[in-house]
Amino acid sequence: MPRVYRNHVSVVVSNLLTAVIILVLATSGMLGDPEVPIAQVIVLYSIVFLIAVPLTIVWWWRTTYTFTETEINIRVDTVFKRDKHISYSRLASVNVRRSVVDVVFGTSTLMFNVNSSVNSTEPEGSLRLRRAEADALREELSMRIFRTEMKVEEDLEVESLIDVSNLDVILHGIIGKPTYMLLFSSLMLIYAVAMLFLDNSGGFLTALMLFVLSELVPMARIILRYYNYRVYRNGDTITVESGLISQYRSSFNVNRVNSVRIRQPLIARLIGRSTLEAEVVGMANGESSPILCPLKRSSEVLDLARVLMPEYVFDQDGTRQPRSALIPMAVTQGLLSLAVVSTVIVLSMYCVPDDASSLVHPTLVSAGVLIPVLLLLHIPLAQRSRSIAFGGDTFMFVYGSYDLKTEFMLYDKIQTVRISAGPVQRVTGTSKCTVGMMSSSGVTSVTSGLFDRVVLDAVSDRVVGRIRDGSYDYRRYV
């Protein structure tokens, strides 16, 4: 018997609240301008708001969610009609979010994510219900998706597989991002301070704004998102819970995971820490890859990966990048360094006006020295780390140089394989391999280091070999 749900009425409140915030922000932006008739603008915005109220109520009332034996039917019966059918077999996960509005009204928002690379960063549908009702519906849908019974009350009692303190989460927020982003935000901070000393208020504000947007905002977002972190596995279902203000609970079946990645940004690596991430199709909760463990000691992260994802992680020393790979890397980085130095020389000689700030020449010279040094340092770092290894169901690429990534990928989830070799690589008999697969945010590709062609051919041979000999069974991943 189909059951019909409608969003909790608090959806109307939160939508109207969002509209009010946007209108207030738009109005406040005009306050300083004496030419704008602010009273008329407020009247106009008030009329817009009053029109929005009945429209939002009609939209809320006429949006229904029908749960049948086989699918969810989301129907919007307003002037703009929409009729969306989501088959349970396409559902990858049903996640729960509890925002401030949810906490105030005692509701939870269910987010339905499908197993697709299209629109993967947004849920296919979301439904806000009273908390108990939402929990019951989530349990029922999880039964249909994961074919195992999941009780929300039981979930709360399950112990996390790793103890992640809030201090770990804060550290993750500060140094967990890729090094190039950290470098950019540090440079912006240095530039802002320099502009402050030079009494250049325009330059100071721009640099400060870029620092806030590139460092402080993402840091705050990560801390708010991953505070009170728990991760556990129940049968084939992995659940991640976290949140400081809004609370998130994401569950996914292990067969939806395409790859597992241990990521070590440079500074984290220097203090022996790593983070564990997974590419899960249909996670669609606003993050690029679900984090299975914020920055912790590398040994603890590896132990967690072995317990949480034993299907993916294997213990095997990989084949290291051969010494012959040094030549193409040296040529590439050498040419890039030469291009940087030439650009700096040309800029210094011809493009810097005579009345330019005294900081311009020292900045250019610093860039002309520092960037080539970083480019050349990439060679030994990459050579020392990169490797490739083959397990039973998965294979591993270790790639990167300053930031290191160890990625375990299922042969059965690989969609395309590309092996490529540039002119210098061909001379030295090396190539690189790029594999394409679905990811949490759509489509992703992972590229190996430089290896002998025969070693890399094993990737496509094993992917096709498993299809040919019947080891690949699509039903495992449905």
Place this chain on the structure above:
Amino acid sequence: MVDEFQVDERGFTSDGYRRLDPVCMRSMYLSNLLYLTLVLIASVSAVVFSPELFGDAESTGRLVVSLVALVVIVYLLAGPIVFYRRYRYRMDQDKLEIRRGIVTITHDMVPLERIHQVKVIRGPINRHYGLADVEVTTAGGTVTIQMLREDVAESIASSLNDIVVGILRERV
């Protein structure tokens, strides 16, 4: 030493790859001619207006523009020949493979089991020469067999569609 690009009288290499029809070079030269015109207009303009563009570095600017234009022109002229000489494709019961490249040589492999969609695309220049591309879409990206003769493209697309439909039927 075996030449991996050498083909027999049936048009197959020793490891079963096929090559493109030579008419594809004409299509590439025609499209390159359009790029060449743009490059020449841009370079001549840069040289003519070099005092305004480069100021004190007029001679250096002219030299850089001329060198870049020369490299691009050589690439546009020699590219089609190298592209044709190196382009190979092969399809068997399990996979589709394409080898190609002018500077960097790539070898793409797509398991047929992963294919979601097959498209035949005919651009205006290719259509003029009776050529078409076959674009194969998977959940992890697309791969294209370029500049096939139209009948060959239709035949490959039809075979791929049959295989994909067959796989889907088996699963129902």
